[in-house]
Amino acid sequence: MSTQTEINKNIVQYLQKVGYRDDKIINDLAHETSKLGSVSQMQIAKEQGQFLEIITKISNANSCLEIGRFTGMSTLFIARGLSEKGKIISIDNSDEFLSLAKKYWDMDNVSAKIESIIGDGIEVMQSMIDRQHSFDLIFIDADKKNYPNYYELSLNLIPSNGIIIIDNMLWHGDVANENKNDSQTNTIRDLNLKIQNDNRVEFSLLPLSDGLSFIRKK
Numbered sequence: 001m002s003t004q005t006e007i008n009k010n011i012v013q014y015l016q017k018v019g020y021r022d023d024k025i026i027n028d029l030a031h032e033t034s035k036l037g038s039v040s041q042m043q044i045a046k047e048q049g050q051f052l053e054i055i056t057k058i059s060n061a062n063s064c065l066e067i068g069r070f071t072g073m074s075t076l077f078i079a080r081g082l083s084e085k086g087k088i089i090s091i092d093n094s095d096e097f098l099s100l101a102k103k104y105w106d107m108d109n110v111s112a113k114i115e116s117i118i119g120d121g122i123e124v125m126q127s128m129i130d131r132q133h134s135f136d137l138i139f140i141d142a143d144k145k146n147y148p149n150y151y152e153l154s155l156n157l158i159p160s161n162g163i164i165i166i167d168n169m170l171w172h173g174d175v176a177n178e179n180k181n182d183s184q185t186n187t188i189r190d191l192n193l194k195i196q197n198d199n200r201v202e203f204s205l206l207p208l209s210d211g212l213s214f215i216r217k218k
């Protein structure tokens with residue numbers, strides 16, 4: 001049986017150089033976001049974005065939901081993966097970086113596929129369940145303490161064969177460190193275990209950047 005290659009600094013540099021195809025709009029968005037200071041760490045990695053785009057395409061997803069927009073990198077990649085008729089609804093509880101996000105969505109000609117909602121993730125998702133909304137693919141990348149809630153709500157918002165993708169499931173490696181027991185680490189560690197034992201889904205925990213949990217509802 002082959003074993004997991006250890007992802008050391010050399011491999012990370014190699015992945016960042018060869019595991020991603022350079023793209024001017026994405027580079028400019030990353031560059032402008034980096035100028036915001038430490039909050040820029042919230043942005044997904046470009047290699048993750050590329051993965052989101054491909055999964056959106058090959059799953060033929062038509063309607064997508066995202067919780068956690070920030071400056072709109074993940075939204076942009078998912079929108080790119082959608083057909084002309086496809087749509088992504090993006091929720092964030094802050095409008096602080098919406099205009100920056102919109103600037104790049106416009107530049108990439110994907111704005112028509114994006115609906116932005118400013119609101120609390122749980123409240124908006126609950127009201128979508130009440131109105132019997134359904135999505136083909138949901139990307140979760142907001143406040144970690146609510147990850148278990150977003151996971152449960154998402155299962156109510158996708159049909160059988162629907163996809164959930166959750167970012168930061170390796171939490172900078174802390175989930176594997178027994179000495180890390182802060183509440184965010186424990187929440188993510190517990191959610192990984194819950195997903196592993198959840199008979200409602202199939203999954204793959206991918207060590208792409210900070211870890212993506214890739215989930216299919218049975």
Ligand SMILES: C[S@@+](CC[C@H](N)C(=O)[O-])C[C@H]1O[C@@H](n2cnc3c(N)ncnc32)[C@H](O)[C@@H]1O
Nearest residue numbers: 042043044068069070073074092093121142143
């Ligand atoms: C990690 S960032 C998202 C990064 C984004 N996916 C990207 O590609 O750049 C997390 C976002 O979740 C938002 N957020 C935090 N708590 C939230 C909540 N309760 N409901 C909705 N959004 C929330 C924050 O405002 C922040 O923009």
